[in-house]
Each structure stands twice: as C-alpha cells, then as structure tokens.
Amino acid sequence: MLLEGRDVTVAFGAFRAVDGASVGVREGEVLGLIGPNGAGKSTFFNCLTGDLTPTQGSVHFAGQDVTRLPPEDRAALGIARSFQVPLTFEGMSVLDNVMIGAFLRTAHTGEARERAGAVIERVGLAPFAHASARSLGTPGRKRLEIARALATEPKVLLLDEAMAGLTPTEVRQAIALVRAIHQSGITLVIVEHIMEVIVTLAERVVVFNQGREIANGTPAEVTSEPQVIEAYLGKRAARAMRRGA
Amino acid sequence: MGLLRRFLWPAIWLLVLLAFPLVWDTPFQQRLGTLVLLYAIAASAWNIVGGYAGQVSVGHVVFFGCGAYGALATYTHLGLPPIAGLPLGVAASVAIAAVVGVPTLRLSGHYFSMATIAVAELVRLVVANTEFLGAAVGLSGPTVPRSVLDLSFTSSLPYYYLFLAVLAGTLALTWRMENSRMGYYLRAIKDSERAARSLGAAASRYKMRAYLLSAALTAVAGSMYAIMIGFIDPESGLGILISVKILIMAALGGTGTLFGPLVGAAILVPLEEISNNVFGGGGAGLTFVVYGAVIMLLARFQPGGLLELLGRLRARAAGRGARRAA
Numbered sequence: 001m002l003l004e005g006r007d008v009t010v011a012f013g014a015f016r017a018v019d020g021a022s023v024g025v026r027e028g029e030v031l032g033l034i035g036p037n038g039a040g041k042s043t044f045f046n047c048l049t050g051d052l053t054p055t056q057g058s059v060h061f062a063g064q065d066v067t068r069l070p071p072e073d074r075a076a077l078g079i080a081r082s083f084q085v086p087l088t089f090e091g092m093s094v095l096d097n098v099m100i101g102a103f104l105r106t107a108h109t110g111e112a113r114e115r116a117g118a119v120i121e122r123v124g125l126a127p128f129a130h131a132s133a134r135s136l137g138t139p140g141r142k143r144l145e146i147a148r149a150l151a152t153e154p155k156v157l158l159l160d161e162a163m164a165g166l167t168p169t170e171v172r173q174a175i176a177l178v179r180a181i182h183q184s185g186i187t188l189v190i191v192e193h194i195m196e197v198i199v200t201l202a203e204r205v206v207v208f209n210q211g212r213e214i215a216n217g218t219p220a221e222v223t224s225e226p227q228v229i230e231a232y233l234g235k236r237a238a239r240a241m242r243r244g245a
Numbered sequence: 246m247g248l249l250r251r252f253l254w255p256a257i258w259l260l261v262l263l264a265f266p267l268v269w270d271t272p273f274q275q276r277l278g279t280l281v282l283l284y285a286i287a288a289s290a291w292n293i294v295g296g297y298a299g300q301v302s303v304g305h306v307v308f309f310g311c312g313a314y315g316a317l318a319t320y321t322h323l324g325l326p327p328i329a330g331l332p333l334g335v336a337a338s339v340a341i342a343a344v345v346g347v348p349t350l351r352l353s354g355h356y357f358s359m360a361t362i363a364v365a366e367l368v369r370l371v372v373a374n375t376e377f378l379g380a381a382v383g384l385s386g387p388t389v390p391r392s393v394l395d396l397s398f399t400s401s402l403p404y405y406y407l408f409l410a411v412l413a414g415t416l417a418l419t420w421r422m423e424n425s426r427m428g429y430y431l432r433a434i435k436d437s438e439r440a441a442r443s444l445g446a447a448a449s450r451y452k453m454r455a456y457l458l459s460a461a462l463t464a465v466a467g468s469m470y471a472i473m474i475g476f477i478d479p480e481s482g483l484g485i486l487i488s489v490k491i492l493i494m495a496a497l498g499g500t501g502t503l504f505g506p507l508v509g510a511a512i513l514v515p516l517e518e519i520s521n522n523v524f525g526g527g528g529a530g531l532t533f534v535v536y537g538a539v540i541m542l543l544a545r546f547q548p549g550g551l552l553e554l555l556g557r558l559r560a561r562a563a564g565r566g567a568r569r570a571a
C-alpha cells in the first residue's frame with residue numbers, strides 16, 4: 001500500500017464519525033471512496049491528508065508512520081489534495097496560486113513561476129494565468145485547486161468531490177483531466193457523490209456507511225451489493241430491488 | 246516607455262526624499278521630515294508581520310522599547326556610544342518575539358493581538374519598576390557628544406539622512422521578502438492557512454519568521470529614536486499609544502504594501518506635530534481623537550488603505566481613457 005489508514009477512528013465526543021476503518025490505496029491505483037452523506041468518508045480523507053489526527057489508529061505512507069505529521073510535512077512527502085469547497089487564494093492571480101504549490105520543490109521564484117506555468121498549460125488554464133482567482137467560476141476554481149496540487153509534484157493526489165457542482169459537460173472534461181493525471185503516474189484517491197465519475201474512473205471502490213467500511217471491490221461489484229443499495233436507498237428500496245431482480 | 250516609467254517615478258521620489266530637508270530647511274520642517282522617516286521605519290517593520298503575514302500585533306512598542314532601552318542602557322552602564330546597544334536591543338526583541346510567538350502564532354483569530362498587548366503592558370510595568378533601567382524616571386543619552394560615534398547632533402539633518410538610509414534598507418529587505426518564497430507563502434497563509442499548509446507551506450514557521458524579522462527591525466527604529474531624542478522613559482519608550490500609532494500609520498497607507506507605511510507616516514506625523522504646535526499641551530488629547538477617527542473611517546470606507554484607493558482611482562481613470570480612445 002502506498003497510503004493507508006489502519007483501524008482509523010475519529011470520535012467527536014461520543015459520536016464516531018469514522019469507526020475503525022482500514023483502507024489503503026496501492027501505488028498507481030485509482031481508489032474511489034463513496035457513501036451517503038455523513039458516512040465518514042471526508043473525515044477519513046482528512047486523516048489521510050493530515051487535516052485531522054485520528055483518535056485511534058494510524059496512517060502510513062510509503063512504509064512510514066505519518067499519523068502525527070502535519071499537512072505541510074505530508075505535502076513534502078508527496079501527498080496532495082483538493083478541497084470540497086475550493087480554497088483558492090482569492091487575492092492572487094491563477095499563476096501565483098499555482099506558484100504556491102511549485103515553491104514546495106524550489107525556493108527560486110523564477111523557477112517556481114516557470115514550473116507553475118507548465119502545470120497551468122497542462123490543466124488548460126493558460127488563458128486565465130494572469131486573471132485573479134476570484135474571477136474564476138466553480139469549474140475553474142476546482143481546476144485551479146488540482147493545478148496547485150499538481151505543482152507540488154505529488155505521488156498521490158486526493159480529490160475531495162472535485163466534480164461536485166459541475167454541469168455534465170464540465171464533468172466529462174474534468175474526468176478527462178483526472179484520467180490524464182493518472183496516466184502521468186500519480187496515484188489517486190477520489191471521494192465522489194457522482195456515480196458516473198466513480199464508475200468511469202475508479203478501479204476499486206470502498207463504500208462507507210456510518211463510519212464503517214461496508215464494501216470493497218470493483219465499481220460493478222460494490223454497486224450490486226445489497227448492503228450498499230440499502231445504505232443509499234434505504235431498507236425498503238433494497239427489498240423491492242431484490243424482489244424485482 | 247515601460248523602462249522610463251519603471252525607473253522615472255522611483256527616481257523622482259528618491260530625489261524628493263533626498264532634497265526635502267534642504268528645500269524645507271527650517272528646524273521645525275527638518276525635524277518633521279526626520280520624524281516621518283523614523284515612524285516610517287517602525288510602521289514598515291510592523292507591516293512585515295501585521296500586513297504581509299496578517300498577524301495584527303498591537304504590542305509592537307515592546308520591540309521599539311527594547312531598541313531604545315538597549316541603546317541608552319549601553320551608554321548609561323557601559324559608557325559606550327548608544328548605537329553600540331543596538332544589537333543588544335535587537336537580540337532582546339527577537340527573544341521576546343520568540344517567547345510570545347511560539348504559543349500564540351499557532352492560534353487563529355485575536356489571541357495573538359491580545360497576547361501582544363498583554364506582553365507590552367507587562368514589560369512597561371516591569372521596566373517602570375527596574376532601577377537598572379531608570380525605573381519611572383527613564384534613561385538619558387550623552388548630553389555632550391564625546392565623538393561622532395555618539396551620533397548626537399543639534400541639527401535634525403544628520404538624523405534625517407541616517408533614518409533615510411535605515412528606511413531604504415528596511416524597504417529593500419521587505420521588497421526582497423515580498424518577491425521570495427516567504428512573501429508568496431505569507432500571502433497564501435493570510436488568504437487560507439489550511440490550503441497553504443496542504444501545499445507544503447509551514448504556516449507557523451513562516452509567521453514566526455515574519456514576526457522575528459519585524460521585531461528586529463522595530464528594535465532598530467527604537468534605537469534610532471533613543472539616539473536622536475537622547476532620553477527614554479516607560480511612557481515614551483513602552484507606551485501603548487506608540488503601538489497604536491505604528492499600526493494606524495501602516496493601515497492608513499495600506500497594510501501588506503511596500504510603501505503604504507511611509508505614506509501613512511507622511512500623513513499622520515505632520516498632523517500630530519502641527520496639532521501639538523497649534524493646541525500646545527492640550528493637543529496630545531486631540532491626537533487620540535484623530536487616531537480614533539482614522540480607525541473608524543478606514544474600517545468603514547477603505548480597509549485596504551490609501552494606496553489601494555489610489556490604485557483603484559488610477560484604474561478607473563485608465564478605463565475612462567481607454568473608452569474615450571475607442
């Protein structure tokens with residue numbers, strides 16, 4: 001496993017948002033994390049990136065225990081992420097935003113600008129390089145977050161609902177971008193609500209429900225599991241589907 | 246044209262600053278210019294942590310005081326020229342900044358601002374009760390210069406050029422920082438600390454660096470003040486009003502901009518000096534009223550400061566010009 005959480009539990013008081021989850025991603029894989037709202041997938045995701053420290057359990061990256069490492073140190077090791085609600089640096093230009101990522105691998109301003117320019121080209125934001133981040137719409141911001149993360153030259157990229165709020169056309173464009181990123185050799189973990197995205201991109205899917213991992217397999221396998229259908233649609237719908245089938 | 250515009254204006258401004266005390270050459274005007282530069286140094290130093298790093302320190306006077314007391318204590322106890330105490334003041338400042346910064350810069354919100362006020366007041370009270378530092382009476386510099394190293398002059402003119410050089414150094418350092426990785430990281434951290442950290446910017450480490458640099462440069466301003474005035478007591482060296490003054494000057498001109506603090510100082514220092522002159526002893530109270538009004542007006546109408554307003558007006562004028570041409 002390249003990046004994995006072992007027996008991760010995150011408790012907020014008596015409530016366990018994640019309850020003993022053990023999930024990992026292999027090098028070169030695209031792992032999808034799905035589940036209904038409040039299933040704990042984002043919380044688990046934040047444990048992998050270092051935004052949260054698990055109450056119990058541990059997080060490992062490339063054989064190293066990173067449970068107590070802050071996000072900036074994990075970024076240096078090669079873990080990058082996007083945010084569910086984009087956190088672009090609003091006061092800066094698109095280029096400057098990406099430069100912040102590029103500065104992780106070089107202290108030289110000119111070189112950071114050059115590298116950032118190349119990444120912007122790659123994700124198709126070149127026409128907006130000098131526009132302010134504030135002027136971008138949702139699809140642009142999501143793309144900018146991915147560009148910024150790519151500029152840190154990550155080994156694994158974690159995308160938190162990178163396609164939420166996009167139109168179907170924009171989703172298709174974003175899928176093409178994510179696929180290209182994967183083909184360049186970056187391991188991916190994607191949290192996603194849109195099933196189309198998971199089915200087309202993920203090689204393996206882990207389903208969360210009430211803080212626990214309830215299914216693990218290819219997209220086709222997990223979507224046919226009664227437990228998964230039940231978690232998404234409720235018990236009655238699951239029974240009806242079984243009767244229908 | 247581009248080259249001309251790039252170098253012409255800075256050259257003109259530099260010339261204005263160099264020629265100022267020779268053109269406006271009464272002692273009052275020269276002193277005024279000197280004080281503007283002194284406060285511009287302090288406000289520029291504050292700007293590094295308050296503007297660029299977005300951590301509003303309301304206790305910066307403690308570093309100012311370190312520099313001032315460092316200079317005059319060195320003279321009083323060791324008989325050395327006051328300027329020899331500058332490194333001591335800088336060292337004390339950096340030490341205090343480290344002690345205050347480590348626990349508070351990790352916290353978000355107003356904890357840092359509150360801690361800085363508390364520390365400044367604490368230090369003022371301690372100094373006011375320490376015989377070694379002159380207690381409530383204060384410390385004096387050399388009344389008669391023993392050598393040129395004492396930097397004790399009757400005219401303001403030598404101080405003017407000394408302060409101008411220090412200000413130039415401070416701004417050059419700030420400019421370098423602004424365009425380096427640290428400057429980029431600080432802007433990112435100010436905007437979204439969480440996103441910046443996810444990209445590898447060690448937020449608390451960079452905020453700390455900015456705070457230490459700012460503290461050191463503020464101590465330099467304090468030493469300069471003590472060397473020029475030749476006297477320091479807990480009120481003039483560690484009073485909370487000085488912190489507020491520094492902060493308002495930077496805010497008025499524009500925090501997080503290179504020349505904002507200089508612009509702020511160039512407006513507020515003359516205002517204060519003139520009101521002190523016109524209203525005499527009663528004018529000190531009026532200064533507070535002016536500061537209060539400046540804070541309210543800025544918060545309501547122009548949080549970005551005057552330089553931002555200027556930039557906006559210029560952009561609007563350019564837009565009108567372009568429309569007319571089209």
